[in-house]
Amino acid sequence: MIKLTSLISEKxxxxxxxxxxxxxxxxxxxxxSPMMKRLQISKPIKAVHGTxxxxxx
Amino acid sequence: MERIEGSKKSISTATKWDDVxxxxxxxxxxxxxxxxxxxxxxxxxxxxxxxxxxGSGRRWMGLHMAKADSSQTRAARMKIVKKVDKLLNSILDKxxxxxNIVDLTKKNSANDRIRTLFGxxxxxxxxxxxxHHLSDTQVNKLKSEIIKLYMDGIEKDVxxxxxxxxxxxxxxxxxSGYSWDEVILNSVKIKKVYTTRDFVKKDFDKNQEQADKYPxxxxxxxxxxxxxxxxxxxxxxxxxxx
Numbered sequence: 151m152i153k154l155t156s157l158i159s160e161k162x163x164x165x166x167x168x169x170x171x172x173x174x175x176x177x178x179x180x181x182x183s184p185m186m187k188r189l190q191i192s193k194p195i196k197a198v199h200g201t202x203x204x205x206x207x
Numbered sequence: 208m209e210r211i212e213g214s215k216k217s218i219s220t221a222t223k224w225d226d227v228x229x230x231x232x233x234x235x236x237x238x239x240x241x242x243x244x245x246x247x248x249x250x251x252x253x254x255x256x257x258x259x260x261x262g263s264g265r266r267w268m269g270l271h272m273a274k275a276d277s278s279q280t281r282a283a284r285m286k287i288v289k290k291v292d293k294l295l296n297s298i299l300d301k302x303x304x305x306x307n308i309v310d311l312t313k314k315n316s317a318n319d320r321i322r323t324l325f326g327x328x329x330x331x332x333x334x335x336x337x338x339h340h341l342s343d344t345q346v347n348k349l350k351s352e353i354i355k356l357y358m359d360g361i362e363k364d365v366x367x368x369x370x371x372x373x374x375x376x377x378x379x380x381x382x383s384g385y386s387w388d389e390v391i392l393n394s395v396k397i398k399k400v401y402t403t404r405d406f407v408k409k410d411f412d413k414n415q416e417q418a419d420k421y422p423x424x425x426x427x428x429x430x431x432x433x434x435x436x437x438x439x440x441x442x443x444x445x446x447x448x449x
Contacts, residue, residue, distance in 0.1 A: 170261040171350055174357045175325035177291040178267040179365065179372065181217070181258055181391055186249045186369070195248045197220035197390050198444050200229070200241045 216264045217393045220244060222251075222448045224387035229437050229444075241440065242429075243399040243447040246392035254377025255389045266391060274375045283375070287368045294360040298353055299324060306341060306349060309334040328353075399447070400431045401440055 173180075186192065211218050229241075256272040270288055274280040299320050302308060308324065327333035328350050333341040341349065365372075377389060434440040 169329070170263055170265060170354060171325055171328055173259075173261055173267040174295075174353060175321050176269070177288070177295060178269050179291075179369075180358065180361060181250055181266040181268055186391075193248055194245065195222065195390065195392070196448050197222050197244050197246065197248070197392055198224075198241055198448060199218055199220045199244055199392075 211395050212397050213394070215393055217249060217260070217266050217391045218244070218246075218395055219258055219266075220246075220390045220392045221387040222390055229441055240403075241401045241444060242397050243401070243444065244392060244395050245398055246395040249391045249393055250373055251391075252373065252377040252389040254379060255387060256377050258389065258391060268376065270372070272376045272378075273372055276379075280375060283371055287365060287372065290364045290368070291361070294357065294364055295321070298356050298360070301356070302349060302353065306333070306345070307335045307337065308341075309336050324353075397429055400429045401434050401443060402431060403434060403437075403440065 210216075256268045258266050258268045260266050270284060270291065273284045273287070275284050302324065303320075308327075324333070328346055331343060331346055333346055333349065335341065434443065
């Protein structure tokens, strides 16, 4: 079996780890809407996002 | 942030926090900007799960963020990890057979097989057992196939475990110092922006040098307010999410 935990700890050594295919390679779970819809927990809320970058351009 | 507004792309947010949040931001480093958002909560974790997006905007989380603090949670997490292992192995087997890819036979270690396949895709060099390499078109087709197989497989094999993952993942807010929840939000609307960066204040004061340096502030459609005190900021943000 693939040792997912060891792969995760070596994430940065896997080519393209931050790409779609890279996350699959290390067995990450997609949190995309289709996956989460089945939980039926989607609801409107107010929240806060913090960032280092003004990012408004 | 502006590009996310109104799109289906998701953003990691918080609704509960203590001072650490204001000192570090969510998943970033040193705070400077806090946006008050309205949106649709796709999923809500009690603690930070360090979710991240890939180039296409899809968001991911690692199963290592699921709890393993008791024999029950360890067993539950391992059960899901094994399902994902099995799925990845089945994808490797299918792709090895279909594309005759070198070094994907079971005699190689699973981790080497992963590196061979995914590294090859990343570099555009996927070699076959008859000393050829796949064309760019074939590599793209292979990549699309893997993504589809994985997405379908996760939904089919792990879909019923999702509720457990959501309810049992995230840094322990009491012991880790990562003391905020993580709410994945989409259909986001930015209602107000607070910043602790003094250049914004200078910009508001019509400091020409700063205005020239950060022209985006001049063009910004957002309501930006400089706050020079963490307690005031905390109070304003908590009032927003209340």
